[in-house]
Amino acid sequence: MMKIGIPLEIMTGEGRVPLTPEACRVLVDAGHSVFLQENAGINSGYSDQEYRLIGAQVVSSSQILYESARLIVKVKQPLAQDIASLRSDHIVFSYLHLAADFALVQTLCDLRLTAIPFESVLDESGHLPLLTPMSQVAGRIAAIRGASLLFRNRGGRGILLGGIDGAEAGHVVVLGAGVAGSHALASAVALAAKVDVIDLNEKKLQTLKEKYPAIETHLSTPEIIEALCIDADLVIGAVLLAGRRAPIVLRQSVIRQMKEGSVIVDISIDQGGCVEGIKTTSSETLCYTEHGVIHSAVPNMPAAVARTSSQSLSSAILPYVLKLAGSDLDSMADSPSAAERALYHAMAVKNGSIVDNVLQDEINRQ
Numbered sequence: 001m002m003k004i005g006i007p008l009e010i011m012t013g014e015g016r017v018p019l020t021p022e023a024c025r026v027l028v029d030a031g032h033s034v035f036l037q038e039n040a041g042i043n044s045g046y047s048d049q050e051y052r053l054i055g056a057q058v059v060s061s062s063q064i065l066y067e068s069a070r071l072i073v074k075v076k077q078p079l080a081q082d083i084a085s086l087r088s089d090h091i092v093f094s095y096l097h098l099a100a101d102f103a104l105v106q107t108l109c110d111l112r113l114t115a116i117p118f119e120s121v122l123d124e125s126g127h128l129p130l131l132t133p134m135s136q137v138a139g140r141i142a143a144i145r146g147a148s149l150l151f152r153n154r155g156g157r158g159i160l161l162g163g164i165d166g167a168e169a170g171h172v173v174v175l176g177a178g179v180a181g182s183h184a185l186a187s188a189v190a191l192a193a194k195v196d197v198i199d200l201n202e203k204k205l206q207t208l209k210e211k212y213p214a215i216e217t218h219l220s221t222p223e224i225i226e227a228l229c230i231d232a233d234l235v236i237g238a239v240l241l242a243g244r245r246a247p248i249v250l251r252q253s254v255i256r257q258m259k260e261g262s263v264i265v266d267i268s269i270d271q272g273g274c275v276e277g278i279k280t281t282s283s284e285t286l287c288y289t290e291h292g293v294i295h296s297a298v299p300n301m302p303a304a305v306a307r308t309s310s311q312s313l314s315s316a317i318l319p320y321v322l323k324l325a326g327s328d329l330d331s332m333a334d335s336p337s338a339a340e341r342a343l344y345h346a347m348a349v350k351n352g353s354i355v356d357n358v359l360q361d362e363i364n365r366q
Contacts, residue, residue: 001031002325005069007062008037009076013283013298015043015306016075018094019321020314025054027318032325033057037065044310066090071324075313076300077104088112088352093317093324095119095134097299098348099245099362100272105354112352114329120243120346120356121320124338128242130320132179133312135267137302139183139238142265143172145301146234147191149263149287149294156294157261159233162192169194173232175225175249175274177204177217180267181238188234189215196228225249230257237266239274243358246271252291260292269297 004027006019017040019027024034034056038048048058059065066072066085074094078086086092088111096117098105108115118130128135150156150170163169172188174181177199185208188195195215199205205217218224229235229250235258239246246268255264255275268274278297281287283304287296302309323332323339332344348356354363 001033002071003033003035003069004071004073004321004325005035005065006037006040006073007065007082008040009074010079010081011076011300011303014076014300014303016300016303016310016313017041017044017046017306018073018075018310018313018317020044020311021046021050021054021056023314023318023321024051024056027321027325028055030322030326033069035059035065035068037062041310044306046310071321073317073321077101083107083111086111086113090114091116091324091329093118093321095131095270096348097270098356098359099243100270102363102366105349105359105363108349109352109354113349114347114351115349116324116343116347118317120348121342122242122346123342128179130313130316133316134302134309135179135240136183137305137309137312138267139180139185139236140187141301141304142180142184142236142238142267143187143191143234145286145296146172146236146263146265147193149265149296150233150261152261154294155261155287155289156263157233157259161188161234170233171231172196172234172236173198173228174236174238175220176238176240176268177201177208178238178240180240181236182208184236184238184267185212185215188236193234196232198224198228220249222251226254226257229254230259232258233262235262235264237264237268237274239268240271243356244271244362246274248274248276250275252276255293256291258291258293261294262292263287263294264296266295266297267301270299273297 090113092115147161150159152158159170161170172193174197332340
C-alpha cells in the first residue's frame with residue numbers, strides 16, 4: 001500500500017488542494033495512508049479536522065510530510081522549500097509545466113526522482129483530462145478579470161464589455177480555440193461582448209461558430225492577429241501545444257499599436273506565455289502596464305476560485321492517484337488499464353532520467 005502526501009501549496013496566492021477529504025476517504029478505504037500538511041486545505045474551505053475524520057494523518061510541517069510519504073500529490077510545481085525535502089524515491093504528481101522551466105527539469109533529474117505532470121496525461125481520445133478542468137476555470141476567469149481591468153479605476157479604457165443601450169459593446173479577441181479559449185469565449189459572449197476567435201484548427205472554429213453564432217471566427221495568420229488585436233479592448237491568449245512551450249503569437253510590434261488602456265490576459269503563461277516579452281504577474285500584483293496596455297499573466301489563475309478548482313481537480317485526478325498508489329510503474333506500459341498506460345506515457349522524469357521525448361526535444365531546441 002502507498003503512503004501519499006499532500007503538502008501545503010506555497011506559491012503566492014495559491015489556495016487549492018489537490019485532493020478533497022471525500023477523495024482522501026476513497027484512498028484510505030482502499031488501504032492507502034494519506035498524510036496532509038496542516039492547513040493544506042484551509043483556503044479551499046476544508047479544515048484539518050475534516051481530513052482527520054476520514055482517516056488522514058495531519059502533520060505539522062512540510063519536512064515531516066515529505067519524510068512520511070512516497071507519492072507526493074501537489075497542485076503546482078515544487079518550489080525551493082519543497083525541493084529541499086524531496087528524495088530519490090519520491091514520485092511527484094502535479095502540474096509541472098516543465099517545457100517552460102528547464103531549471104526545474106535539471107533539479108528533478110539531479111534528485112533522481114520520478115515526476116509525472118498532470119498536463120501530460122492523455123486519455124484514449126487524445127484529450128488532456130487533468131489539464132481540462134483548470135483550463136475551463138482559467139478561461140472563464142480570464143474574461144472576467146479582463147473585463148474588470150478595463151474599468152477606468154483599474155487603469156483601463158473605461159469600457160463595459162457588454163455595452164448598454166446607446167453604447168457599443170467592448171471587443172474581445174481570443175487567441176486559441178482550445179479548452180481555455182472556448183471557455184474564455186463563452187464568458188465573453190455571456191457578457192454580451194463582440195467576440196473574435198483565432199485558431200489554426202478550422203474544425204474547432206466551425207464548432208464554436210455553430211454553438212455561438214454571434215462570434216466571428218478566423219484562421220490564424222500574423223496579418224489577422226495584427227488587424228484584430230489592434231482594434232481589441234481585451235485580448236485573451238489561450239494557445240497551447242501539449243508538452244511544449246507556448247508559441248509566441250502576439251508580437252510587441254502589434255502591442256505597441258493597441259489602444260491605450262486595452263488589456264491582455266495571457267492564460268498560456270504556465271507554458272511560457274504566447275505574448276512576446278510578457279512577464280509573469282501574481283494574485284498580489286495582478287498586472288502591469290507597458291506601451292499603455294495592461295498585461296496580466298498569473299500562472300495559477302484558478303487559485304482565485306480555490307474551492308471550485310479543488311473540487312474539479314480532485315475529481316479528475318483521483319482515478320489516476322488510485323492507479324499510481326496501487327500499481328508498479330514499470331508494469332504500467334503494457335497494462336490493460338488505459339489509465340495506467342496514460343500515466344506511464346505521461347512520465348517526464350523517471351529515476352532522474354528524462355523519458356518524455358517531447359520534453360527532450362524542447363530542451364534540445366534551446
